Amino acid sequence: MKWDAVSRRHLLQGLGGFTLALPFLPSLAPRALAGVIPGKRFIGIGNSHGVYPEWWPSLSATQNLGQGVYAGDLTSVSGDLSPIFPNQHFGDLKSKILFLRGLDTCYAVNHCRQTPFSAGTHGGSANSSTMQIGSPSIDWVIGQSAVTYPSPPKVRNLVVSPDPLGRRDGGSYTFARTDNGTPVVAAVGNAQTAFDLAFKGELGTSDDPNSPKADDMKKVVDKVYEDYKRLRGSSRLGAADQLRLDDHLTHLSEVQKQLLASPAGAAASCSSPIPSPIRTTASVTEWDQAVKNHIDIVVAALACGSTKVAGIVFGPYFEAAYFGAKGYHEAVSHSTTNIEGHAKVQGAQARHIAYLIRKLDSITESDGRSLLYHSLVMWNNSLGKGSSHSSKELPLFMAGNGGGTFTTGRLLDYRYRPFYKGFITGNQYAGRPYNQLLVSILQAMGLQPQEYEQAGQPGFGVYDGPDVKPALDPYHAAYKTVEVKRAPLPGLRD
């Protein structure tokens, strides 16, 4: 997939949309994407602290699809799907989206910060540093796959955390490790940085004739690599130090490969500065525009082949801005009553996601289908029900067809029938392992089990958490056979 078909002028014309608030992708699309071979894209959207029951569409899933799956037709709902998904923003999108209810983590309560895109569990401790055991995140696994990227892209995982003030939220939901680790990709809050990342690449290659080219920088990294090797050989460093340096050498080697794969000038047609929207305060209107800017950058990066895997993080700054006051976390996230506050923040998130879906849908790729058709959009949370810290019934929202692997327009209900509360407090019911959706997505993106199964274990991630007791959760056992673990969720393509 090459960007050459797009002229710099056209890109700049399009990028004007960021600052002028004009739509750019429609004007960009016809010329930009002609001849480009479509590929599947994954966009993961994550946030924390759970939802209210009113988040879900007011729709009963009564159609029995077999294998314990029940479906409801979203297009049959004439009114708002829910306070979070009103007709104002989702009325014309009902056929393009998908809700999945009854997918559970392997632990009963508590946060696990990897949850939105991975299947782990907390480590038996309330300490956040140990609440992350299980699997890498699927966006990372997809981004590392040679199926996704037969040749190195500009950026394997483009993760943004929109912020008009350009701040970072300090992390993402993208994890490479299965144990106590830090997010492997920083979520970018600054639009200029996101743009540079998307179009100049992870290493920021420049088309400025006064700057070193990739070949020059390859020589720099080669020298640095030798410096590390020399230091590693020092007799005055211990074994632990040498392991640290080995780690550094491994990552440097990756940089060397990326530089080899990014010949000088390759990024030229995609590189152009846009003003950094850094200010000291921001209104909700400015937040709206900032989020759109980031979404535009993400969609443009996906459309022109800079990346095939993107992430959008809605963090605490977003929550505070749309809640309109401090204390969102205390007053809303884990409150049992503040539905208005909940609707403000999660409603704003949903509204921006509707914008993303429309953007993806507005781009026609070379096979005549939309970028949305070739994409899988997944929005998930670190908790199910926020007020009780329940990790059951994760609020899973999806859009796009993954190149024909997912059927939209429905609510798929995987909760065990008859409804069974088990150990779960409140009005939540036992379902089946969330892991199976992640396997479904990995397979839909074309990955083979050997690319995502860890140490030969069937499926993906952890299926048995420390606080799930078989006596209280009798139904999960049926979903933990090797055959089921390796199969996609039933009903997704029906």
Added chain:
Amino acid sequence: MYERGPQTRGALLLIAAITGSCTGVISDGSDEPAPDGPNAPIGGAENPFTCSPAADPSPTGLERLTERELTTTLSDLLGKDVAAVIKSVLDSVPAEAEATLYDNISPTLTGEHVRSHYRVAAAAASAVVGNAAALTMHAGACAAQDTTLDQACLSSFVKSFGLRALRRPLSSADEASYATLFNAAGSTRKRIGLQMVIAAMLLSPEFLNKVEASGMPVKGKTDLLHLDRYEIASRLSYVYWGSKPDAELFAAAASGGLSTPDGVGTQARRLLASPRALDHVRHFYSQWLQLDAIAGPPSNPTFLAGVSPTRLRANAVAELQDFVDHQIWKSPGTYKDLMTSAVSFAKTADLTAVYGTTPRKGLLTRAALLMHDSPYTHPILRGVRIRNDVLCESIPPPDPNAIPAELLEPIEPDPLSGTRAAVTTRTSSPACAGCHGLINPVGFAFEGFDSIGRARTTEKIFDAKGKMIGTAPVDTEGTTMLGGREVQLRSAGEVAELAAGGVQGTACLSRHWFRFSHGRMEKEADGCALNASTSALTGRTLKDMLLATALDPSFTLRKVK
């Protein structure tokens, strides 16, 4: 961005681990018998750390510069103008993981770190060469044109910039390798070559890490090194400034001024006298007290009763910082002053309204440490803070296997009996009572202050819409085990006095400073350093504790890990 909020932590801490893990005495390691009497100091009076002068210090590993250290070092190295140009690129360096309270303890290296270091180095090199003033400052006027950027100009630059970047003089082999890189750009692209040299230095393992591998072994040992004088200079500057050495420190290293304990002490005192030390020590105690995690104030106008919430959190944190800074730098204060001084730095109307006329007793009753993002206090968080962070006890986090899910629901105080009763009820089961018997009474002692730090004698209870529906009496009294004996607590001030009077508090602060200043957790072999800083803190001032780190003989040694 994750689940760091106090609500989460509080909810999880709500439920103690299995009973056995919190029974009996929790001490800081002191075996000294506790003096009798209800108000005897916590932990006794004897320094609990044993110094064996013949013992080697604990091993120190190779430390990578943290995100903060990298930012500060680059600003000092390149100048503020260049630092401003590369700020957005610097912002892409991942924040450090939360493995411990301190960002410099075992920071994890990821591929994104390395890629972001690459971007920073490339951007910084471009910014230096693209800025005429910066280029002249770093490389001299000869670097401005390709025609004058010859080998002599390059050599001069490599020597001077290399010393400051790699924090040691470069060898002739080093110089030759950078000249080779420079020449690879070609004779018509010398300024490109210069950028390549700068980028290579900023990606060097000796720039990005605190490398201590040049010293000579201590006689008779292969794994214990005397730091060389430039390594000592770097240790001093990163301990007290969180950045590279300045020109005077480099000069001291070059002249042999760091070859004696007196010379090290002289430079340590100079660094501590700089405002830069104030900033860096703020970074220390901000992490110790977890100031970034303070949430609040709540937004309920009835509860606030006219106190503006807009800047209250920021003003409360600023007041705490002013107070601690005063005790460290201006007073200069002792640990007892830190814990009990009534000096206030409330300068704004919101905070003045909060403090009213009730004098604050030391650090623990500052509004910032009492604040919570709810109209209700969080006695559990307050108690855990004192136990774990101020007294270095080890209240374990709860075991989720032992937690019934309903116990994680937020606590709603009863209109008639209030927060204390609700917390007591929620934590009274056998699975909870072991730890909460230690946590709750300490937290309850602070119930005389509401969730923005106002003194109170009754607690206001609100309905879901924020309307006040009742009041409950405040009860601050309780009995618990502290320092190995049962004590009766009646107020927050009494907790402060108990902490201030015994060695458990000073030993705990010494431990935390050790962790931050050494970038690792303390071990038994670090007894001498801990003994020295605790003695300084016990007998002298807070500033003396900071200084004791550099004066300890182990400061100029490195045990190979």
